[in-house]
Amino acid sequence: MEDMKRLAVLGSTGSIGQSTLEIVRRHPDRFKVVGLAAGRNIRLLKKQIEEFNPAVVSVCLEEDRAALKKQLSGGPILTYGEDGANSVAGAEGADLVVSAFSGAAGLRPTLTAIGAGKDVAIANKEVLVMAGSLVMAEVREKGIRLLPIDSEHSAIFQSMEGHRREDIRSLLLTASGGPFLNTPLKRLSSVTPEEALAHPNWDMGNKVTIDSATLMNKGLEVIEARWLFTMEPECIKVFIHPQSVIHSMVEYIDGSIMAQMGTPDMKGPISYALSYPERIDSGAPPLDLITLKSLEFFEPDMKRFPCLNLAFAALEEGKAMPAALNAADEVAVEAFLKKRIPFTVIPELIESVMSEHSPHNEYDLDGIVEIDRWAHRRANELLDKYDKLI
Numbered sequence: 079m080e081d082m083k084r085l086a087v088l089g090s091t092g093s094i095g096q097s098t099l100e101i102v103r104r105h106p107d108r109f110k111v112v113g114l115a116a117g118r119n120i121r122l123l124k125k126q127i128e129e130f131n132p133a134v135v136s137v138c139l140e141e142d143r144a145a146l147k148k149q150l151s152g153g154p155i156l157t158y159g160e161d162g163a164n165s166v167a168g169a170e171g172a173d174l175v176v177s178a179f180s181g182a183a184g185l186r187p188t189l190t191a192i193g194a195g196k197d198v199a200i201a202n203k204e205v206l207v208m209a210g211s212l213v214m215a216e217v218r219e220k221g222i223r224l225l226p227i228d229s230e231h232s233a234i235f236q237s238m239e240g241h242r243r244e245d246i247r248s249l250l251l252t253a254s255g256g257p258f259l260n261t262p263l264k265r266l267s268s269v270t271p272e273e274a275l276a277h278p279n280w281d282m283g284n285k286v287t288i289d290s291a292t293l294m295n296k297g298l299e300v301i302e303a304r305w306l307f308t309m310e311p312e313c314i315k316v317f318i319h320p321q322s323v324i325h326s327m328v329e330y331i332d333g334s335i336m337a338q339m340g341t342p343d344m345k346g347p348i349s350y351a352l353s354y355p356e357r358i359d360s361g362a363p364p365l366d367l368i369t370l371k372s373l374e375f376f377e378p379d380m381k382r383f384p385c386l387n388l389a390f391a392a393l394e395e396g397k398a399m400p401a402a403l404n405a406a407d408e409v410a411v412e413a414f415l416k417k418r419i420p421f422t423v424i425p426e427l428i429e430s431v432m433s434e435h436s437p438h439n440e441y442d443l444d445g446i447v448e449i450d451r452w453a454h455r456r457a458n459e460l461l462d463k464y465d466k467l468i
């Protein structure tokens with residue numbers, strides 16, 4: 079029991095959250111769940127509570143908390159809303175907080191975990207996209223470990239182990255290119271959400287899957303890498319690698335490139351973050367090198383993937399522009415999933431919101447949250463106008 083690592087999982091009902099709990103299930107001697115936070119899926123959350131017996135649990139809404147309370151006899155402290163998520167993030171006795179909400183909801187709880195001196199395994203890239211500078215300052219002040227879960231960042235992290243930071247020339251992020259890598263450009267305006275959700279290699283939540291089809295996901299990852307590894311934007315490069323076998327690479331000044339390979343299964347990077355610096359059986363199937371026919375790399379075509387350019391532009395502009403980009407993308411992706419806009423309007427909407435935002439100073443947390451709200455509101459207003467046009 080001494081070596082048991084105690085976990086709080088933010089986003090336990092999501093794709094990353096469920097994979098995290100699968101690893102816990104596989105290693106009951108190593109991990110104990112002390113807190114779970116979810117959004118609205120109380121059916122699954124109830125099962126997780128019964129299986130893992132956490133001390134504190136939170137949901138998004140008060141009504142869901144009440145419904146869950148009725149269904150449980152005894153059990154954990156039940157909380158809700160942002161305060162609830164914060165109480166899970168700061169749960170007494172938690173050694174490691176898995177930050178796996180989607181979107182901006184994870185920002186304050188992740189900062190709460192860091193503020194409470196907990197190590198954080200981060201999947202929720204939007205936290206670093208929105209507030210990378212603030213988050214990293216807090217990480218340094220508290221001296222906690224911020225461990226990447228995103229497969230690209232885990233690959234970079236692993237490829238940096240045992241090397242000197244000053245010897246790094248560049249970070250090379252790989253992207254599968256998603257389902258529309260070879261779709262004729264003319265057809266992109268008529269692709270459906272169902273087609274966009276059919277990712278060729280990875281099984282993920284809806285938002286991140288659509289972001290993978292536009293390559294906004296890679297753009298967000300570039301911003302995430304900039305903060306996580308303190309790299310200048312011009313030293314971060316993106317390659318299309320359709321096989322998704324090399325998860326990312328680090329290039330060193332002597333010309334060597336260190337790459338991390340594996341099957342495209344998030345249990346690999348999640349398990350590394352949970353057990354770091356040790357390695358454990360993650361349950362991800364082994365990579366069969368013999369059946370691997372080729373490893374290809376291409377430069378991304380910015381005409382096909384304008385979202386990637388927008389993310390680089392937001393990173394260059396800095397301050398709260400990445401927060402505006404991220405919020406506009408959330409609205410655009412949701413509108414596409416609801417069939418309100420075509421796929422090709424996603425970057426148009428984001429660009430319109432970005433062009434109306436002129437960041438003029440460094441923002442504190444409240445300032446960033448304010449820009450996030452403004453960009454959501456503005457993107458929704460532009461969507462209403464778009465509805466009237468068609």
Ligand SMILES: NC(=O)c1ccc[n+]([C@@H]2O[C@H](COP(=O)([O-])OP(=O)(O)OC[C@H]3O[C@@H](n4cnc5c(N)ncnc54)[C@H](OP(=O)(O)O)[C@@H]3O)[C@@H](O)[C@H]2O)c1
Binds near residue numbers: 088178
């Ligand atoms: N999935 C992947 O393979 C993958 C890979 C790399 C990085 N990531 C990143 O990891 C994060 C999570 O991705 P995911 O694919 O696991 O997403 P997901 O399947 O959509 O799950 C999101 C989780 O967050 C909860 N949630 C969402 N909004 C919330 C809110 N306002 N308040 C409280 N809880 C909320 C959801 O709760 P309910 O479902 O209960 O409503 C769910 O538990 C994202 O930032 C994503 O970019 C994901």
